[in-house]
Amino acid sequence: MAGAGQLVLHDCALDRGGRRLFSGLSFALEPGDAALVTGPNGAGKSSLTRMIAGLLPVAEGQLTVSGRLALSNESLALDNGAPLGDALSFWTGLDGQGADAVATALDALAIPHLAPVPVRMLSTGQRKRASLARVLASGADIWLLDEPGNGLDTASIPLLEAAMAAHRAAGGIVLAVSHQPLALPGAQDVRIGA
């Protein structure tokens, strides 16, 4: 994993459907930093991750992203008919990662046995882990995780926390949106809305 990423929001605002979701949002994340985004439903937390990922336009302010991004949200983005290993390999291929990136990511989330299973057969929690595996295997500097703990069982949350800690130790950046308590030591608390 590279350690050259940086994520800076300066006085950012975001509009959705003609309505201002939030404004004046500022924070800066350097290599090894993390942010935990909280706020009520509909405050624009998921939209914030999409804005940082470049999928939504910044209405006001300045967003500076250096380094590669990886996004995990409610969309799995894996081919339903393909085995999980192959579906993940498509993305690691695009990301220029080696052949063992998928296996390493699946190991880290304790799902190596799911590699030959077609994506459509996965359960809710397994799909979430597959989505996280896509991020882990991407080798990106900045992880944008939208509700990474949703649907995970109690045994899997520590795996996710360990993966995030390892990513930060290697100089990566984590921005997580979560309603559940997640262990992100020293994370900035970013509160949106109300």
Place this chain on the structure above:
Amino acid sequence: MSLWLALVRRDVRLAWNGGLWLPVVFFMLVAILYPFGVGPDAKLLARTGGGVLWVAALLAALLPVDRLIQPDAESGVLDQLAVRGISDEGVASAKLIAHWLSFAPPLMLAAIPAAALVRIDGETLWRLEAGLALGTPALAALGLLVASLTAGLPRAGALAGLLMLPLAVPVLIFGAGSLTAGSGAAMKLLAASSLFIAALTPFAAGAAIRAMRR
């Protein structure tokens, strides 16, 4: 470039795994049913058969529309490609090539038995094949364009037909017109309109994909 080829490969593989034969089967069905409809008069069949096959090819191009963009938009694949900095136009052009590769060759193969069923002679068959080679890029492009415009809309299938068929009229006119002897001009106009539509589509479809996100 290797990214782009990976996208083409993925879409071709997805097409081969499902949906590839639907347009071909539809095309063949028209060729089989048409002689039943107009009777066994070989002269009448030969005179009208080429045009019917063009109409069949045009309608067959509508069938794959719902699997071109909608599944990738829904599952987040298009978003993930954008996160990786791949332009929507690039994605659309890869999808166009992949769609043409899985749409045109099977259709052109099916045109051979279809031509026999509607009693087209060998020379006209060659002109039909040449016309399809020139015209299918436009049919594939219009399918992709309409797919990107209607992705996410309810009852997109019916709307796709209404949107696509008027746009395909030039291709149909020049395609069917190129079937008679000494119709080089129609063939050239077919090539020109096809090139125009195929060159425009990646930009239009890319813009539509981007607009879908907003």
